[in-house]
Amino acid sequence: MSVQKGALKELLEIPDRRDNPYVKKWHTDGKYVIGYMCNYVPEEIIWATGMLPYRLEARDCAQTDEADVWMHRFNCSYTRSILQLGLTGEYDFLDGICFLNGCDQMRRTYELLASKAAKKPMWQGMIAIPHYLGDNAFKWYKEELYNIKEDLRSYFGAKKVTDEELWDAIILYNKSRKLIGKLYDLRKEENPRISGADAFKLTLAAFYMDRNIYNKLLEEALGEIEKREPVSGYRARIMIGGSALDDPSFIELIEGRGGLVVTDTMCFGTRFFFDLVEEKDGDPMEALAKRYFYHNPCPRMVKEYGRRMEFTEDLARGAKVDGVILERMSFCDLHGVDSPTIAKDLETMGIPAMVLEKEYYMLPDVGRFQTRVEAFIERIEG
Amino acid sequence: MKEEEKLKVPGYEYFKEASTASQAACFVLGFDEVDCLDDIGGQQFLVDEVLPKEYAKPFSHINLYTVDSLLRPVNKELGMVVAEVLRDWNMLAAESFVERAERGKKICYNYFTQSPEVILALDMVPMCVEVIGAIDALLYDADTCSASVDRFEAEGYPDFLCSGQKVALGMHLLGKVPCPDAFLKQPSICDPSNAQYDWWAEKCKVPHILFEAPYYANERAFRFFLSEYKRHIKELEELSGNKLDEGKLREYVKLGNEALSYHLKTQVLKAAVPCPDTGWHAIIDSAALTMLGQPYALDFFKANYEIVKGRVDRGEGVIPEGKEELRCYWGWGFNGYDLHFMDWLEDEYGATWTGCSLSYIPKFVGLVDTTNMDTMIESLAWRMFNWPMSRQGMSFSELWVNDTLSAARELKADCLMMGTHRSCRHFWALNKILSDRVTDELDIPSLRFEFDLFEHRFTPDSELKKITGDFLSSLNYSKLHKKREARYK
Numbered sequence: 001m002s003v004q005k006g007a008l009k010e011l012l013e014i015p016d017r018r019d020n021p022y023v024k025k026w027h028t029d030g031k032y033v034i035g036y037m038c039n040y041v042p043e044e045i046i047w048a049t050g051m052l053p054y055r056l057e058a059r060d061c062a063q064t065d066e067a068d069v070w071m072h073r074f075n076c077s078y079t080r081s082i083l084q085l086g087l088t089g090e091y092d093f094l095d096g097i098c099f100l101n102g103c104d105q106m107r108r109t110y111e112l113l114a115s116k117a118a119k120k121p122m123w124q125g126m127i128a129i130p131h132y133l134g135d136n137a138f139k140w141y142k143e144e145l146y147n148i149k150e151d152l153r154s155y156f157g158a159k160k161v162t163d164e165e166l167w168d169a170i171i172l173y174n175k176s177r178k179l180i181g182k183l184y185d186l187r188k189e190e191n192p193r194i195s196g197a198d199a200f201k202l203t204l205a206a207f208y209m210d211r212n213i214y215n216k217l218l219e220e221a222l223g224e225i226e227k228r229e230p231v232s233g234y235r236a237r238i239m240i241g242g243s244a245l246d247d248p249s250f251i252e253l254i255e256g257r258g259g260l261v262v263t264d265t266m267c268f269g270t271r272f273f274f275d276l277v278e279e280k281d282g283d284p285m286e287a288l289a290k291r292y293f294y295h296n297p298c299p300r301m302v303k304e305y306g307r308r309m310e311f312t313e314d315l316a317r318g319a320k321v322d323g324v325i326l327e328r329m330s331f332c333d334l335h336g337v338d339s340p341t342i343a344k345d346l347e348t349m350g351i352p353a354m355v356l357e358k359e360y361y362m363l364p365d366v367g368r369f370q371t372r373v374e375a376f377i378e379r380i381e382g
Numbered sequence: 383m384k385e386e387e388k389l390k391v392p393g394y395e396y397f398k399e400a401s402t403a404s405q406a407a408c409f410v411l412g413f414d415e416v417d418c419l420d421d422i423g424g425q426q427f428l429v430d431e432v433l434p435k436e437y438a439k440p441f442s443h444i445n446l447y448t449v450d451s452l453l454r455p456v457n458k459e460l461g462m463v464v465a466e467v468l469r470d471w472n473m474l475a476a477e478s479f480v481e482r483a484e485r486g487k488k489i490c491y492n493y494f495t496q497s498p499e500v501i502l503a504l505d506m507v508p509m510c511v512e513v514i515g516a517i518d519a520l521l522y523d524a525d526t527c528s529a530s531v532d533r534f535e536a537e538g539y540p541d542f543l544c545s546g547q548k549v550a551l552g553m554h555l556l557g558k559v560p561c562p563d564a565f566l567k568q569p570s571i572c573d574p575s576n577a578q579y580d581w582w583a584e585k586c587k588v589p590h591i592l593f594e595a596p597y598y599a600n601e602r603a604f605r606f607f608l609s610e611y612k613r614h615i616k617e618l619e620e621l622s623g624n625k626l627d628e629g630k631l632r633e634y635v636k637l638g639n640e641a642l643s644y645h646l647k648t649q650v651l652k653a654a655v656p657c658p659d660t661g662w663h664a665i666i667d668s669a670a671l672t673m674l675g676q677p678y679a680l681d682f683f684k685a686n687y688e689i690v691k692g693r694v695d696r697g698e699g700v701i702p703e704g705k706e707e708l709r710c711y712w713g714w715g716f717n718g719y720d721l722h723f724m725d726w727l728e729d730e731y732g733a734t735w736t737g738c739s740l741s742y743i744p745k746f747v748g749l750v751d752t753t754n755m756d757t758m759i760e761s762l763a764w765r766m767f768n769w770p771m772s773r774q775g776m777s778f779s780e781l782w783v784n785d786t787l788s789a790a791r792e793l794k795a796d797c798l799m800m801g802t803h804r805s806c807r808h809f810w811a812l813n814k815i816l817s818d819r820v821t822d823e824l825d826i827p828s829l830r831f832e833f834d835l836f837e838h839r840f841t842p843d844s845e846l847k848k849i850t851g852d853f854l855s856s857l858n859y860s861k862l863h864k865k866r867e868a869r870y871k
Contacts, residue, residue: 069814070811070814070815071810071811072810072811072813074542074804074805074806074807074810074832075807075810075811101570101597103573104572104573104807104808104811105807105811107597108779108807108808108811108812109811111778111779112811115815126597126598128596128597128598128603130569130570130594130596131569131570131576131592131594132569132592132594136594136606136609136610136613137594140594140596140606299577300573300576302567302569302576302579302580302590302592303580303583303590303592305580305581305584306584328540330540330542331542331807333542333543333544333573333574333577333805333807334573334576334577336539336540336542336543336574336577337539337543337577337578337580337581338577340537340538340539341581341584343538344537344538355538357540
C-alpha cells in the first residue's frame with residue numbers, strides 16, 4: 001500500500017473506522033480483524049496468529065440512543081458510545097472480539113456487542129485478569145493467555161503459532177513502543193515541534209493499521225516533525241490523565257485555550273506504550289504475560305495507588321508540566337476515586353491539578369470545558 | 383476500662399450509641415397494642431414524656447420508617463428480634479474497639495460477600511463495611527446518613543459511587559468509625575467497592591487483603607478461587623498472629639451452618655401461596671448473611687423461620703385480609719433506609735416479597751462440610767464463590783439472568799421488580815436482557831426503576847411509591863394468577 005501524502009499527514013488523519021484502507025486491505029488478503037478494548041489484551045498474540053488487533057474506539061460518536069436501550073445511563077458514556085457504534089453497524093468489519101474484564105462496564109459492553117450488535121457469527125474470547133498483582137494472580141493470567149492463543153487459532157483454523165512468530169510480533173510491537181517513546185520525548189522540549197493533539201493522533205493511529213506499516217510511517221513522520229517549526233506562545237505545559245480518552249478533540253480544546261499538552265497518563269497514551277516486553281531467549285508467552293500483567297497499572301488494579309502516583313509524578317516532572325488536568329467521566333467509578341485522590345496529592349507536591357467531569361461525547365459541554373480550562377490556566381499563571 | 387475512658391476509644395461512642403438507639407427501639411416495641419408511633423403520641427411525645435432519659439437522645443434522631451415497620455403487627459415479633467440483634471451487634475462492635483485498645487485484638491473491615499467464620503476463628507473481629515453503612519441508614523433519620531454521604535463527597539468524590547461503601551467512608555471522615563487493622567475484599571465483584579475499599583485502606587495505611595475470583599463459574603475457576611482463599615487465610619494468620627485451629631473453626635462453622643439452614647428452609651417455605659414472609663426485612667436478610675458464625679445470624683434466621691413456618695402451617699399470608707396477592711421477586715434488592723416501603727406494597731397492593739438477588743442462595747450452595755479442616759475451607763470457599771452478588775457480579779450476565787429466572791420460577795413469582803441501586807453497573811447493563819428473558823420465558827411483567835441503596839435523596843419516597851404503585855395498578859392480578867397456576871400445574 002503506497003502513501004502519497006506523506007507519513008505525517010497520513011497518520012494525523014487516523015484511519016477512519018467507516019472506511020479504513022488498512023482494514024480493507026487486510027480483509028482482501030483473506031485475513032481476520034479482532035476487536036479489543038483494554039490495554040491488558042496482548043496485541044502480539046493476535047498478530048502472531050495472523051490477525052489484526054483493532055482497539056475499539058468511539059471517536060465522533062455524538063449520541064447513544066440505541067445503546068441506551070441495553071445499557072442504562074448509569075453506565076459510562078464511553079462504553080455506551082462503543083456499543084452504539086456496534087449496534088449501528090460501524091463494527092461490522094470485526095471477525096471476533098477479545099473480551100477482558102478491564103472494568104465492569106467494559107465487560108458488559110463486550111457481551112452486548114457480541115450478543116446484540118454482531119450480525120454474523122464471530123469469535124468471542126475471554127481473558128479474565130485478576131485485580132491485584134501477585135504470583136498466584138500472574139499464574140492465572142498467564143494460563144488465560146495460553147488458552148486464548150489456542151482458542152483464537154483453533155476457531156479460525158489457523159496453524160499453530162510458533163515461538164519464533166511470537167518473538168517477531170514482540171519485536172514489531174516493541175518497535176512501535178520505542179518509536180512512540182521518541183515522539184513523547186520530543187514533547188518534553190521547551191518548544192516542541194508537535195502539539196499534544198497531533199502527538200495523540202499519531203499514537204492512536206497505531207491501533208488501526210498494520211503495525212509494520214505504522215512503524216514505517218511513524219519513523220518517517222518523526223523525521224518530518226524534526227523539520228517543523230517549534231510550537232510557541234503557549235501559556236502552560238499541561239499533562240492529562242483520567243478516564244478512557246480516544247478522541248483528540250479534548251486535547252485540541254485545551255490547546256485552543258493556550259495550554260500545551262506535553263504528556264499524559266492515559267491508557268491510550270503512556271500506559272499503552274511504556275514498558276517493553278523483555279526480548280530475551282525463553283518463553284515468549286511468559287515475556288508477554290509479564291509485560292502486560294505488571295505494566296503501569298490503571299486504577300482497576302487494587303493496591304497500586306502508590307505506583308500510579310509515582311508514575312504520574314515522574315511523568316509530570318519529566319515533562320516539566322505546569323499543571324495536570326484529570327478528566328473524570330460520569331459513572332467511571334475507578335477514575336472517579338483515583339482522579340480526585342491524585343489531584344489532591346499533586347497539589348500537595350506543588351503541582352496544580354484539576355479534575356474535569358465530562359461525558360465521552362463532549363459536544364454539549366464545550367463552553368463549560370473552555371471556561372474551566374481557561375480558569376485553570378489562569379490559576380497556573382498566577 | 384471505665385466508661386469515661388471507653389468513650390475516648392475511637393469507634394466506641396458511635397457503636398455504643400447505635401446500641402442504645404436499638405435498645406430504645408426494643409423499649410418502644412415492648413408497648414403492647416401499639417401498631418405505629420402515632421398510637422403512643424408520636425416521636426416527640428415519646429422523647430419528651432415516655433422514654434427513659436438514656437433512650438430519649440438517640441430516639442430523637444431515629445429512623446421512623448424503621449420503627450413504624452418494626453411496630454406493624456405482622457412484623458412485630460421478628461421486629462423485636464431485629465432490634466435486639468442490632469442492639470447486641472452494635473454493643474459488641476463498641477466493645478471490640480475497647481478490646482483492641484486494651485489488648486490489641488484485631489478488627490477487620492470486610493466486604494459483604496465474605497463469610498466471617500475464619501476471621502472469628504482467628505480471634506479477630508469481622509465488621510462488614512456495608513453493614514456499618516446500613517446501620518447508619520437503618521437506625522437513624524435521613525439527615526444522619528446524608529451527612530455521611532456529603533462528608534465523603536466533600537472530598538471531591540462523585541455522587542455516583544456506591545453508597546454501600548460511601549456512607550461508611552463518610553462516617554470515618556466524620557470521626558465516627560476509626561481505621562480497622564485490615565480490609566478484606568473479594569475484588570472480582572464490582573469496581574465502585576474496589577475503588578472505595580482501596581482508598582480507605584490507603585488512607586488508613588493498613589493491609590488490604592484480597593482474594594480473587596476469576597470470571598468463570600467452572601471447576602478451573604473454583605480451584606483458583608480456593609487457592610486464593612487459602613492464600614488469604616495465610617495472610618490473616620499473619621495479621622492475627624494465630625494459627626487457624628480446626629476445632630475453633632468448626633464451632634463457628636457449625637453456628638453458621640445452623641443459621642444458614644434456617645434461611646434455606648425459609649426460602650423453600652416462601653414458595654407457598656400465599657407468601658408467608660414479610661418484605662420489610664429484605665435488607666436485614668442480606669446483613670444477617672454477613673454475620674454467619676455469630677449468634678446474631680442464628681437468632682434472626684431461626685426466629686424468621688419459625689414465624690414463617692407457623693404461617694405456612696396455618697395457611698396464612700402477610701397481606702391484609704381480602705386483598706389479592708401479587709408475588710414479586712426482586713431482581714436486585716431494595717434500599718436499606720426505608721423498611722416501611724415493603725409494608726406499604728403489601729398493605730396497598732397485596733404485593734409480597736418472595737425474595738431478591740441480594741439474599742437468595744441457590745440450592746447447590748449447601749452447608750459447610752465440617753469433616754476436617756480441608757473440607758471446611760473448601761466448602762467455605764464454595765459458599766463464597768456462589769454467594770449472592772459474588773456469583774453474579776464476577777461473571778457473565780448470563781449467570782445473573784439465569785439465576786434470577788430460576789429463583790423467580792421456584793418462588794412462583796407473578797412479576798419481577800427490577801428496582802436497582804444506581805451504582806450497580808452490572809445490573810444496569812443487563813436489566814434489559816433480564817426483562818426480555820422474563821417476558822419470553824416466564825411471561826410475567828417486570829418494572830425497572832432506580833434508587834440508591836442508602837441515600838434517600840436520590841429517589842424520594844413519594845416517587846418510589848408513585849412508580850411502583852402505577853405499575854401494580856396496571857396489572858391484572860387474576861390473569862397473572864391463572865398464568866402462574868398454569869405454569870405450576
